[in-house]
Amino acid sequence: MKPIKLEINYTEYSSIGEMPSDDQELVREALEAQKGSYAPYSRFNVGAAVRLEDGTIVRGSNQENAAYPSGLCAERTAMFAASANHPGKAMVSIAIVGGFDQRVATTPCSPCGACRQVMAEYQTLYGKPMRIIMFGTEKTWVFDRVDDILPFIFDSFNEK
Numbered sequence: 001m002k003p004i005k006l007e008i009n010y011t012e013y014s015s016i017g018e019m020p021s022d023d024q025e026l027v028r029e030a031l032e033a034q035k036g037s038y039a040p041y042s043r044f045n046v047g048a049a050v051r052l053e054d055g056t057i058v059r060g061s062n063q064e065n066a067a068y069p070s071g072l073c074a075e076r077t078a079m080f081a082a083s084a085n086h087p088g089k090a091m092v093s094i095a096i097v098g099g100f101d102q103r104v105a106t107t108p109c110s111p112c113g114a115c116r117q118v119m120a121e122y123q124t125l126y127g128k129p130m131r132i133i134m135f136g137t138e139k140t141w142v143f144d145r146v147d148d149i150l151p152f153i154f155d156s157f158n159e160k
């Protein structure tokens, strides 16, 4: 028996201007994407933007439905659109923004577990780390790979 400690590294920014210009651009795309959110039930509007390895940016937003489980998060909408429309291109970063009634929260918008699992699969599929930018107007967190927000990733490709 031995206790083990897990360390997670991430970067915190206190304003969008402090971020690298590529990330600022992706956050702006996610803010644009948020405008397409359809969330009449939760009133929580989320926007996401995925950058592909060739620089293409794909947007997504959460889409709800009266039959609640039929809706989908912004991150998965964006990643599935990226995979469907640009198969074979690695997703190198994703920016996420959210807030009630089309506002943008001051704190980082953190993806749900199901979205993390989908990020993990595309990261494994393409063999390139996917950076995650959780935006908030007063605090933004940037993680360099999905492993940092989903330790012990389930990986059916790579049975150990």
Ligand code: THU
Binding pocket: 039, 042, 044, 045, 046, 061, 062, 063, 064, 071, 072, 073, 074, 075, 110, 111, 112, 115
């Ligand atoms: N939502 C997202 O789009 N992304 C997340 O990471 C968390 C939650 C959506 C789902 C639902 O439409 C609304 O936010 C409230 O949960």
